[in-house]
Amino acid sequence: MIFGNKGRKRFRDAVTAFETAVRDRDGDRSTQAFQEIHRHFQQAGDEEIVEAGPRLAALLPEVPPGPRGVIAVVVGACVERGADARGCAPYVFEGLAGALADAAAFCERWAATGGGDFPEPDPGDPDPEVVERVGWEAAQGWWTLPQWEMASVAMLSRPEGRASLGDALRTRLLEALRPVEEASGHDFKCLAYALLVLDDEPLVVLHRPTGTGYALRMSGIGDNFQLHTLLADALVGAGHLPGHAPSAQEVAVCRDQPGQVPTKGSFNLVAPGGEWVWNEGTPSDIPVVEGVRLLVLDPPSYERSWPAGRFFPNMTGHLALERVLDGEEARRLLSLCKPAA
Numbered sequence: 001m002i003f004g005n006k007g008r009k010r011f012r013d014a015v016t017a018f019e020t021a022v023r024d025r026d027g028d029r030s031t032q033a034f035q036e037i038h039r040h041f042q043q044a045g046d047e048e049i050v051e052a053g054p055r056l057a058a059l060l061p062e063v064p065p066g067p068r069g070v071i072a073v074v075v076g077a078c079v080e081r082g083a084d085a086r087g088c089a090p091y092v093f094e095g096l097a098g099a100l101a102d103a104a105a106f107c108e109r110w111a112a113t114g115g116g117d118f119p120e121p122d123p124g125d126p127d128p129e130v131v132e133r134v135g136w137e138a139a140q141g142w143w144t145l146p147q148w149e150m151a152s153v154a155m156l157s158r159p160e161g162r163a164s165l166g167d168a169l170r171t172r173l174l175e176a177l178r179p180v181e182e183a184s185g186h187d188f189k190c191l192a193y194a195l196l197v198l199d200d201e202p203l204v205v206l207h208r209p210t211g212t213g214y215a216l217r218m219s220g221i222g223d224n225f226q227l228h229t230l231l232a233d234a235l236v237g238a239g240h241l242p243g244h245a246p247s248a249q250e251v252a253v254c255r256d257q258p259g260q261v262p263t264k265g266s267f268n269l270v271a272p273g274g275e276w277v278w279n280e281g282t283p284s285d286i287p288v289v290e291g292v293r294l295l296v297l298d299p300p301s302y303e304r305s306w307p308a309g310r311f312f313p314n315m316t317g318h319l320a321l322e323r324v325l326d327g328e329e330a331r332r333l334l335s336l337c338k339p340a341a
Contacts, residue, residue: 010036011044015052022062034067037074046082053083057091065140066125068095069147076154080314085154085161092155093169096148100176102141107183109134118184121146145180149191156194157314159220163199170195193222193311196284203286204325205231206334207241207297208270213330214240219318222311224269224279229254229308230319231297232266238321241297243267250308256316260309267297274338279306289336296337 014036021029037052044052057075060068072092079085110118113133119126119142126139134142155161174195181188199219206213214235221227233251236243243266246254250263269277271287272294278285286293310317325333 011040011052012048014040015055019055019059022059027064030063031067034071041074041077049078049081050083053078054087057088060091060095065137065144069099069144069151072151073147076151079154079158079161085158086164089155089161089164092148092151093165093173096152097169097173097176099141099145099148100173100180102137103145103180104141104176104183106134106138106142107180109138111183118142118186142184145188149188153190153194153312154314156197157312159199159316162197162220165195190312193282196282197222197312197315198283201283202292203283203295203319204292204333205235205295205297206330206337207235208334208337209299210241211327211330211334212240213325213333215322215325217318217320217322218283220315221283221317221319222315224277224281224283224285225306225308226254226310226317227283227319228265228267228269228279229263230317234319234321235297236266240321240324241266246308253309254317258313260307262305263308264303264305265300268300268340270296270298270337270340272296272337274341276340279304289333294333294337296334296340298340 014033018030018033018037021027021033041049053075056071056078060071060075063071072095075083075088075092079088110116110133119130121143126136126143131139156165174192177188177192177195180186181192197220201218203216203218204213205216216231216234218227218230221230229246229250232243233246233254235241237245237251244264246263247261249257250261253259253261265279269279271277271285272289273287277295283293286295288294
């Protein structure tokens with residue numbers, strides 16, 4: 001316990017020293033203080049971590065661009081240990097927006113100076129040859145984007161972090177991310193999927209073979225594998241539909257428990273226009289019809305299995321059945337839907 005108390009005091013002192021050094025623009029002292037933060041992070045108690053997260057997040061605009069992404073990762077680690085995502089997220093999202101703008105400039109300049117394979121952003125500073133070719137800010141944007149992805153996913157894995165994002169900023173970040181992915185060929189799937197997560201989202205599901213319909217509500221579901229398992233639990237497990245009823249363990253790992261458990265599919269997920277809704281996608285792929293996301297369930301065309309679990313291990317998933325549609329309402333909605341392609 002003595003060692004633990006010392007570690008906690010040293011961590012708190014290191015955070016204070018880092019704040020002072022950053023505001024004094026003392027690079028050597030801030031580097032030394034950050035090393036102390038890193039050294040004592042594991043020994044720090046939850047109370048110290050909860051306190052440090054928002055303090056370090058508020059410093060992000062003042063931290064030089066090079067180490068700024070590393071500090072954002074530390075803020076994300078604090079949120080994973082209980083710091084307030086709502087207080088930390090705005091600073092992280094602001095930094096992400098800046099990194100995406102610089103990364104977009106990197107992509108343009110890389111293409112304009114001969115193109116070729118994009119450099120892998122290794123830990124540390126960008127290669128001098130890369131800096132000479134595209135400029136320092138653009139190189140930093142590309143080099144630190146994986147750090148901003150990691151920090152942002154930590155924010156978005158908490159419902160309060162997602163709530164602080166807002167639809168306008170979410171759209172702006174996605175619109176900034178897509179051209180970087182297209183130009184670079186680099187997949188920032190975790191960031192894209194986290195930005196697409198829906199909360200308190202109504203979902204109407206129609207089961208074509210039985211002509212029945214169900215109104216549900218979903219939050220924190222990272223991909224359609226997770227949604228598929230939770231749908232099978234809510235509709236097959238509860239006795240509404242035929243199919244594979246997931247075990248309690250299969251359902252638990254899709255909600256809030258760690259790990260993965262083998263499962264198999266009960267349905268084909270189909271959009272109202274007849275297109276398949278792939279398990280590899282996200283619930284945001286489900287089209288909106290008459291103001292609500294509408295999904296059709298067909299019998300599976302072949303047996304498919306996968307590891308049940310969560311795409312984002314720190315994100316809690318919810319899917320609740322709110323009501324069974326009456327027969328007339330279900331038939332009317334099914335009349336709007338085309339057969340599966």
